[in-house]
Amino acid sequence: MFEICEATGGYRKTVIVRDVSLTVAEGEIVALLGRNGVGKTTLLKYAMGLTANFGGRVILGGASLAADRAKRAKAGLGYVPQGRFVFPRLTVVENIASAAVACGHNHRDAVKRILSEFPALQEKAHALAGTLSGGQQQLVALGRALATQPKLLILDEPTEGVQPSIIDELAGTLLRLNRQEGLSILVAEQDLDFCLSISQRAYIMDRGTVVKEATKDVLLADNHLLQNLLAV
């Protein structure tokens, strides 16, 4: 359904990820694991067209995606950046509406749907997103990405700086979206427990490339691998 083919990307002239390929099947949750600084964020940004592209392609639903960033979002890639990056002077409702309108969807329907998905945001609906807690901002960033009605949801470190109660809610929401609506998800994480609680398969990155692909069961069984490639 989604495929990154031989991606080589980075910033300006610096190559950060080299020759990386991965796939996400329809309705699958795939984790991207690896220590800090191995290129996970850059690879996800590459997928969104936010880095320099030195080679490779991004394929969604059988079609190769154009380089234009906004078109990638419209084609069906929903992106939740690391650090959330909600629009601080837009209200929660406006954050969601901006994404819905940009992708040509009815913004009232989108806001209604997202707020019923995340009841925690309802009382903050008209608060400026910049005044919310880290966890609430994470929900806004997720809601904003969902408002684009993505085929694939791309999350970058969604648990970073988020209190444990919201991490559980996040995991529950992602699983429900995956099971009920068949949403495919690619999630980069350092929090192994969070990843293993939702994903079926994982790619492990080291030094700018994928060094291992493994199912959840293999990962859980192989302590040595986890120690070597993921220990911080």
Next chain:
Amino acid sequence: MTLDYIAIAILSSLSTASILLIATLGLAIVFGLMGVINLAHGEMIMFGAYAALLSTRLGVPFPLAVLLATGATALFGAVVEILIIRRLYGRMLDTMLATWGLSLALYQSAVLAFGSVTPGIGMPQMTVRIGQYGVSAYMVFLIFVAVSCVAGLFWLLTRTGYGIMARAAIADAETASAIGIESSRMNTVTFALGAGLAGFAGAILLPVFPATPSMGFALAIKAFLAVVVAGPLPLSGTVTAIGTLGTAGGITSSIWSTAAGDLFFFGTTILILRLWPNGISSLWRYKL
């Protein structure tokens, strides 16, 4: 000094501040939503003034001429954005240089086309009287125009898809693009909106400021200072900056002299910028 005199001084200061606000909004919107300082803003006001003047000369009624001038200047702004501004994103100094060049070209074109002096269209001869003092009804009408402009812009930027997307794009262009917002299209619309507001200002102020090639210069200096004082929030910041600077300057000038009013305006600007170097609204938590 009687109560009547104070009332009329406040009314005329409010209308002076309203004129400044009308002349500033376009600049403030372009700076607040694009981060671009349009040094040709004054000449876009002049563009609107001549457009309205020429329309009325052709027999178009004044209200319609104002609309025509607004539309023509907005269209001109869109062309300028596509041909010049778009190529210089993220290069603020280069953008200032380019728009300064544009302002010189527009000024000189106006001198060549219309000469350096043109007749005004005359102010409607109605007066609002308070006791023995009077102020032109059109000046009072401009207070209403300024309030309507601010209300209209607030509606446009908080209630329409364009407004919400434009505010998202200035907050974080990269993230905005990653959720499907085409920043370049937003910027074309925003710059056209800013230019349209400048053209509207030139046209609606035509009875007060006759169209001359150098008229933009006179209006733009205070507009630039007001935008700098205002900081990042284009509506609340600008309204506050002009509300205080313009009204206080206006009262000073009606009590002493125009020169004293200007001196007060510039002095207060310097003082405010010493206290809030990034503008008074830099830490405010408002939408606009």
